[in-house]
Amino acid sequence: MTDEVFQLTPHDVRGHEFAKAMRGYDIAQVNAFRDRLAEEIERLWRERAAHEARVRALEEQLVAFRERERAMNDALLAAQELRVAAQDQARREAEVLLREARAEAERIQHEARQEERALQERNLAAGRQFAAYVTGFRRLLERQLAELEMIEAAAEQPRRQAAPAPPAAGAD
16 A cells, blocks of 8 residues: 555544444553554654655755755865966066065065064063062062961960960870
8 A cells, every 4th residue: 555545643543433342342441552553644644744744854965965066166266367377467466576575675684684683672672570579579579478477376366375285185
Protein backbone atom coordinates (compact mmCIF):
# COMPACT_ATOMS: atom_id res chain seq x y z
CA MET A 1 0.00 0.00 0.00
CA THR A 2 1.20 3.52 -0.73
CA ASP A 3 0.53 6.66 1.27
CA GLU A 4 -1.91 7.92 -1.39
CA VAL A 5 -3.99 4.74 -1.26
CA PHE A 6 -4.28 4.20 2.48
CA GLN A 7 -4.07 7.11 4.93
CA LEU A 8 -4.75 6.09 8.51
CA THR A 9 -5.16 8.96 10.94
CA PRO A 10 -5.14 8.83 14.74
CA HIS A 11 -8.78 9.91 14.61
CA ASP A 12 -9.57 6.92 12.35
CA VAL A 13 -7.93 4.54 14.83
CA ARG A 14 -9.62 6.02 17.89
CA GLY A 15 -13.03 6.21 16.23
CA HIS A 16 -13.08 2.76 14.65
CA GLU A 17 -15.65 0.48 16.21
CA PHE A 18 -15.35 -3.29 16.09
CA ALA A 19 -18.35 -5.58 15.85
CA LYS A 20 -19.04 -7.52 18.99
CA ALA A 21 -18.97 -11.24 18.74
CA MET A 22 -19.32 -13.99 21.21
CA ARG A 23 -15.99 -15.01 22.64
CA GLY A 24 -14.41 -12.05 20.81
CA TYR A 25 -11.50 -9.88 21.89
CA ASP A 26 -11.32 -8.12 25.24
CA ILE A 27 -12.76 -4.66 24.55
CA ALA A 28 -10.49 -2.97 27.11
CA GLN A 29 -7.42 -4.47 25.48
CA VAL A 30 -8.62 -3.49 22.01
CA ASN A 31 -9.29 0.08 23.21
CA ALA A 32 -5.89 0.26 24.92
CA PHE A 33 -4.19 -1.02 21.78
CA ARG A 34 -6.15 1.46 19.64
CA ASP A 35 -5.01 4.32 21.89
CA ARG A 36 -1.38 3.20 21.74
CA LEU A 37 -1.61 2.80 17.98
CA ALA A 38 -3.17 6.26 17.58
CA GLU A 39 -0.46 7.82 19.75
CA GLU A 40 2.25 6.09 17.73
CA ILE A 41 0.69 7.29 14.48
CA GLU A 42 0.57 10.85 15.88
CA ARG A 43 4.21 10.61 16.93
CA LEU A 44 5.20 9.29 13.49
CA TRP A 45 3.25 12.08 11.78
CA ARG A 46 4.97 14.70 13.95
CA GLU A 47 8.33 13.09 13.24
CA ARG A 48 7.57 12.96 9.52
CA ALA A 49 6.51 16.62 9.54
CA ALA A 50 9.71 17.54 11.36
CA HIS A 51 11.78 15.58 8.84
CA GLU A 52 9.94 17.18 5.94
CA ALA A 53 10.54 20.62 7.43
CA ARG A 54 14.21 19.78 7.90
CA VAL A 55 14.45 18.55 4.30
CA ARG A 56 12.81 21.77 3.07
CA ALA A 57 15.23 23.83 5.15
CA LEU A 58 18.20 21.86 3.84
CA GLU A 59 16.94 22.22 0.27
CA GLU A 60 16.65 25.98 0.80
CA GLN A 61 20.16 26.04 2.24
CA LEU A 62 21.41 24.06 -0.75
CA VAL A 63 19.84 26.57 -3.14
CA ALA A 64 21.39 29.43 -1.17
CA PHE A 65 24.79 27.71 -1.16
CA ARG A 66 24.60 27.12 -4.89
CA GLU A 67 23.72 30.77 -5.44
CA ARG A 68 26.65 31.80 -3.24
CA GLU A 69 28.94 29.43 -5.12
CA ARG A 70 27.83 30.89 -8.43
CA ALA A 71 28.32 34.43 -7.10
CA MET A 72 31.76 33.54 -5.73
CA ASN A 73 32.77 32.00 -9.06
CA ASP A 74 31.62 35.15 -10.85
CA ALA A 75 33.50 37.28 -8.35
CA LEU A 76 36.60 35.12 -8.75
CA LEU A 77 36.54 35.52 -12.52
CA ALA A 78 36.05 39.26 -12.19
CA ALA A 79 38.87 39.43 -9.66
CA GLN A 80 41.19 37.52 -11.99
CA GLU A 81 40.40 39.86 -14.86
CA LEU A 82 40.89 42.83 -12.58
CA ARG A 83 44.20 41.39 -11.37
CA VAL A 84 45.51 41.07 -14.93
CA ALA A 85 44.45 44.62 -15.77
CA ALA A 86 45.95 45.93 -12.55
CA GLN A 87 49.23 44.15 -13.22
CA ASP A 88 49.46 45.71 -16.68
CA GLN A 89 48.71 49.15 -15.30
CA ALA A 90 51.17 48.62 -12.46
CA ARG A 91 53.95 47.69 -14.86
CA ARG A 92 53.38 50.86 -16.86
CA GLU A 93 53.37 53.03 -13.77
CA ALA A 94 56.22 51.21 -12.03
CA GLU A 95 59.04 52.97 -13.84
CA VAL A 96 57.66 56.43 -13.15
CA LEU A 97 56.96 55.58 -9.54
CA LEU A 98 60.36 53.99 -9.07
CA ARG A 99 62.18 57.16 -10.01
CA GLU A 100 59.97 59.24 -7.75
CA ALA A 101 60.21 56.69 -4.96
CA ARG A 102 63.99 56.71 -4.91
CA ALA A 103 64.09 60.46 -4.41
CA GLU A 104 61.36 60.29 -1.80
CA ALA A 105 63.08 57.39 -0.01
CA GLU A 106 66.23 59.40 0.52
CA ARG A 107 64.23 62.27 1.98
CA ILE A 108 62.22 59.92 4.22
CA GLN A 109 65.35 58.15 5.46
CA HIS A 110 66.83 61.47 6.48
CA GLU A 111 63.63 62.43 8.33
CA ALA A 112 63.40 58.98 9.89
CA ARG A 113 66.90 59.22 11.30
CA GLN A 114 66.06 62.59 12.83
CA GLU A 115 62.80 61.23 14.23
CA GLU A 116 64.62 58.18 15.62
CA ARG A 117 67.06 60.37 17.50
CA ALA A 118 64.21 62.45 18.91
CA LEU A 119 62.30 59.32 19.96
CA GLN A 120 65.37 57.86 21.64
CA GLU A 121 65.83 61.05 23.61
CA ARG A 122 62.14 61.06 24.62
CA ASN A 123 62.35 57.39 25.54
CA LEU A 124 65.36 57.99 27.78
CA ALA A 125 63.60 60.93 29.44
CA ALA A 126 60.46 58.84 29.99
CA GLY A 127 62.58 56.05 31.49
CA ARG A 128 64.17 58.49 33.89
CA GLN A 129 60.77 59.92 34.84
CA PHE A 130 59.37 56.44 35.43
CA ALA A 131 62.34 55.43 37.57
CA ALA A 132 61.92 58.62 39.63
CA TYR A 133 58.20 57.92 40.00
CA VAL A 134 58.83 54.34 41.12
CA THR A 135 61.44 55.50 43.63
CA GLY A 136 59.10 58.16 45.03
CA PHE A 137 56.22 55.73 45.19
CA ARG A 138 58.40 53.14 46.94
CA ARG A 139 59.41 55.73 49.54
CA LEU A 140 55.78 56.69 50.06
CA LEU A 141 54.81 53.05 50.53
CA GLU A 142 57.69 52.48 52.95
CA ARG A 143 56.57 55.51 55.00
CA GLN A 144 52.99 54.30 54.98
CA LEU A 145 54.12 50.82 56.06
CA ALA A 146 56.21 52.26 58.88
CA GLU A 147 53.24 54.34 60.06
CA LEU A 148 50.97 51.30 59.96
CA GLU A 149 53.49 49.29 61.98
CA MET A 150 53.67 52.07 64.59
CA ILE A 151 49.86 52.25 64.77
CA GLU A 152 49.67 48.48 65.10
CA ALA A 153 52.30 48.41 67.85
CA ALA A 154 50.49 51.19 69.71
CA ALA A 155 47.20 49.31 69.43
CA GLU A 156 48.73 46.09 70.80
CA GLN A 157 50.28 47.75 73.89
CA PRO A 158 46.98 48.42 75.73
CA ARG A 159 45.79 44.90 74.90
CA ARG A 160 48.88 43.38 76.52
CA GLN A 161 48.38 45.44 79.65
CA ALA A 162 44.67 44.55 79.88
CA ALA A 163 45.18 40.80 79.29
CA PRO A 164 44.90 38.71 82.50
CA ALA A 165 47.97 36.90 83.72
CA PRO A 166 48.07 33.18 82.90
CA PRO A 167 47.18 30.91 85.88
CA ALA A 168 50.00 29.47 87.94
CA ALA A 169 51.23 26.01 86.96
CA GLY A 170 50.37 24.09 90.15
CA ALA A 171 47.07 25.72 91.13
CA ASP A 172 44.79 22.75 90.37
